[in-house]
Amino acid sequence: MTKLKTFSIPPKSKQRPKPDPHYPAAVERSKEAARRLQDAGIVDAQGRRIRKDLPTDMREGQDCDFGG
Numbered sequence: 001m002t003k004l005k006t007f008s009i010p011p012k013s014k015q016r017p018k019p020d021p022h023y024p025a026a027v028e029r030s031k032e033a034a035r036r037l038q039d040a041g042i043v044d045a046q047g048r049r050i051r052k053d054l055p056t057d058m059r060e061g062q063d064c065d066f067g068g
Contacts, residue, residue, distance in 0.1 A: 037043045044050055 034043070034047070038045065041050060041052075
């Protein structure tokens with residue numbers, strides 16, 4: 001059996017992280033998706049979902065009418 005020859009791995013301190021080539025495109029896609037959701041009226045500027053399943057008088061800030 002012969003000795004296995006390998007390349008030496010440089011110490012971690014000399015390795016620099018490589019920039020992700022897909023990151024800028026992913027950021028742009030997520031910004032575009034957020035803008036489309038805002039334009040459709042699904043989320044507000046803070047990213048919170050706008051509830052449309054409640055009647056108008058039961059939404060936050062509205063005077064609730066319990067019908068009695």
